Amino acid sequence: MKGKKSIIKGLIIKALIFVFITAIIIISLGPLLWVFVSSFKTNREILSGGLGLPSVFSFKNYIDALTIAPIPQFYFNSIIVSIVATVGNVFLLSMAAYTIARFDWKYNGFFTMMFSVGLLIPGAALLQPLYQTMTTAHLNDSLTGLIIIYMAFGLPSTIYIMRSYFKTIPREMEESAYMDGSGFFRTFVSIILPIAKPALGTAAILEFLLCWNEFQFALSLTSSNSKRTLPIALYYFKSQFASNYGAMFAATIMVVVPSIFVYIALQEQVVSGLAAGAVKG
Amino acid sequence: MIHRKGTIGRCTTMNISKKWRFIFLLPATALFLFVYAVPVATLIGTSFTEWIVASEPVFIGIDNYIELFSDEEFLQATWNTIIWMFLQSTIHIAIGVMLALILARKKFYWKFTRTVFMLPNIISSAAVGMLFVLLLNPSFGAVNSVLTQLGFTDLPNWFMSRETSFISVTMTWLPYAGIVTILLMAEMTSLSDSIMEAAIMDGATEMQKNIYIVLPLTKTIIGTTTILGATSMLQKLDLVMMTTKGAPGNMTMNLPLYVYNTAFIANDFGLANTSGVLMIILGLVAVAIINRIYKTENHYY
Numbered sequence: 139m140k141g142k143k144s145i146i147k148g149l150i151i152k153a154l155i156f157v158f159i160t161a162i163i164i165i166s167l168g169p170l171l172w173v174f175v176s177s178f179k180t181n182r183e184i185l186s187g188g189l190g191l192p193s194v195f196s197f198k199n200y201i202d203a204l205t206i207a208p209i210p211q212f213y214f215n216s217i218i219v220s221i222v223a224t225v226g227n228v229f230l231l232s233m234a235a236y237t238i239a240r241f242d243w244k245y246n247g248f249f250t251m252m253f254s255v256g257l258l259i260p261g262a263a264l265l266q267p268l269y270q271t272m273t274t275a276h277l278n279d280s281l282t283g284l285i286i287i288y289m290a291f292g293l294p295s296t297i298y299i300m301r302s303y304f305k306t307i308p309r310e311m312e313e314s315a316y317m318d319g320s321g322f323f324r325t326f327v328s329i330i331l332p333i334a335k336p337a338l339g340t341a342a343i344l345e346f347l348l349c350w351n352e353f354q355f356a357l358s359l360t361s362s363n364s365k366r367t368l369p370i371a372l373y374y375f376k377s378q379f380a381s382n383y384g385a386m387f388a389a390t391i392m393v394v395v396p397s398i399f400v401y402i403a404l405q406e407q408v409v410s411g412l413a414a415g416a417v418k419g
Numbered sequence: 420m421i422h423r424k425g426t427i428g429r430c431t432t433m434n435i436s437k438k439w440r441f442i443f444l445l446p447a448t449a450l451f452l453f454v455y456a457v458p459v460a461t462l463i464g465t466s467f468t469e470w471i472v473a474s475e476p477v478f479i480g481i482d483n484y485i486e487l488f489s490d491e492e493f494l495q496a497t498w499n500t501i502i503w504m505f506l507q508s509t510i511h512i513a514i515g516v517m518l519a520l521i522l523a524r525k526k527f528y529w530k531f532t533r534t535v536f537m538l539p540n541i542i543s544s545a546a547v548g549m550l551f552v553l554l555l556n557p558s559f560g561a562v563n564s565v566l567t568q569l570g571f572t573d574l575p576n577w578f579m580s581r582e583t584s585f586i587s588v589t590m591t592w593l594p595y596a597g598i599v600t601i602l603l604m605a606e607m608t609s610l611s612d613s614i615m616e617a618a619i620m621d622g623a624t625e626m627q628k629n630i631y632i633v634l635p636l637t638k639t640i641i642g643t644t645t646i647l648g649a650t651s652m653l654q655k656l657d658l659v660m661m662t663t664k665g666a667p668g669n670m671t672m673n674l675p676l677y678v679y680n681t682a683f684i685a686n687d688f689g690l691a692n693t694s695g696v697l698m699i700i701l702g703l704v705a706v707a708i709i710n711r712i713y714k715t716e717n718h719y720y
Contacts, residue, residue, distance in 0.1 A: 162514075166594075176553070188564050235447075237439075249448075258650075258703060259459060260654055260698060261654060262674070263462065265678055267695075290451065293455075297447065323439070354657060358679065368543075369546070372545045393542075393545070397541050401541040405534060413601070
């Protein structure tokens with residue numbers, strides 16, 4: 139009797155788990171797939187609703203999206219901003235992380251604390267002050283302004299990831315380099331950074347995704363289309379071309395595809411990076 | 420080889436250290452000052468001023484704070500933000516934890532599910548907002564198509580009707596606890612096998628193992644993800660902006676959108692910064708409460 143009961147209980151739990159997992163997959167993948175399939179439909183097919191496949195796979199919506207909104211420009215800006223901010227972020231912040239990891243001096247704790255305070259400050263609270271600072275510095279409505287801000291928003295996680303990794307590199311590495319006559323900076327660039335490649339990769343991916351997806355500062359610090367980034371393209375579509383649904387579908391797919399590729403291709407590093415970054419908060 | 424660990428190496432480090440220490444810390448410190456320290460100081464300073472765009476800030480004491488606490492829109496925004504933080508800290512975390520417990524058994528589907536579940540967390544939330552705008556569109560959205568097939572009629576305009584707008588915006592993020600799952604799984608796989616084996620020897624069922632061993636051992640990381648999640652609710656400008664812009668009425672208004680509107684639509688910089696200060700305080704309070712519940716203090720800093 140007891141055995142039979144526990145078998146039934148086991149089956150029920152299995153069934154519940156199956157339903158739960160299926161639901162999770164549907165809610166995560168369903169909307170994306172539906173938008174992807176719909177992006178090839180004609181406007182009429184879209185408006186008639188339904189979940190079916192398009193009668194003909196046409197790229198018209200993509201061409202529309204690229205021509206009626208300045209998506210190529212937004213794309214270009216996103217690429218420039220994300221790459222420059224990512225390179226700047228990992229390089230400049232690695233320098234700081236290295237200093238904190240290597241020198242034993244009394245201000246170490248202070249700097250560590252200072253750099254993690256950033257985590258506790260929501261970016262949205264700083265919208266107006268940063269707008270003000272950028273205007274004063276004549277960096278408003280410029281890609282440079284966005285790059286500086288994105289570099290700084292990746293500060294806590296990059297410093298944390300890099301610092302933890304530098305601590306695992308034995309000091310003898312640098313010492314032998316100095317013995318061979320290499321200077322401090324050269325040792326850092328040609329010995330330490332190459333060793334820290336895995337951590338640099340992780341920090342770079344997280345920073346890249348941050349830059350690629352950022353919305354609120356891209357919206358408030360830029361005003362001309364020649365300076366805006368991809369997430370704003372969607373906002374632009376929604377407010378200006380509300381009736382061209384096909385182009386909206388296509389634009390959404392164009393915005394999400396790079397993030398998805400980066401994630402799928404570099405999954406393990408993203409995951410380990412999140413794990414490393416999160417111990418910090 | 421003799422020198423490798425010898426004094427010369429360390430001496431060299433010491434001698435050049437001061438100059439390089441300064442140079443190496445400079446860019447990061449400059450970024451910190453420019454993007455965090457100075458803006459926060461500005462925020463606090465100007466929160467006590469009347470400052471409309473293009474004019475000079477005038478000191479008015481705590482008038483802005485008083486004004487905010489009698490401003491219905493602000494109170495609604497704060498209330499919504501708090502509710503969302505609470506939902507995030509309970510339902511959202513529960514979904515993530517449950518999935519992590521299931522997937523940690525490493526069935527054949529675990530990696531696929533993990534990857535798929537992360538996707539909405541990886542793409543920009545403006546795009547997630549857009550996905551839902553299309554999905555819930557009253558005339559052609561997939562949700563209504565399915566519901567109509569199932570025989571439902573009189574479906575609401577999900578984002579625009581008073582009854583459904585709040586829950587619709589909530590649904591754009593509530594099911595997606597991918598980060599919680601990933602972090603927890605990382606922690607679970609690092610738990611020592613001997614503890615698990617001991618539990619199995621003692622005859623613990625799967626459920627007992629999870630409740631009495633796995634969850635207590637991963638409490639810290641659950642606390643950390645709760646903090647990450649709750650504070651992310653102070654960043655949800657994009658989702659609200661893409662879906663409802665706070666409408667109908669102020670039903671879906673949240674603090675980031677309130678700050679944005681006050682600063683860039685109403686051009687009332689003083690008031691915007693006062694709400695920014697209160698938003699930071701709300702974040703700190705949330706972190707303190709969650710730390711308290713999960714006792715994560717030591718690990719957080």
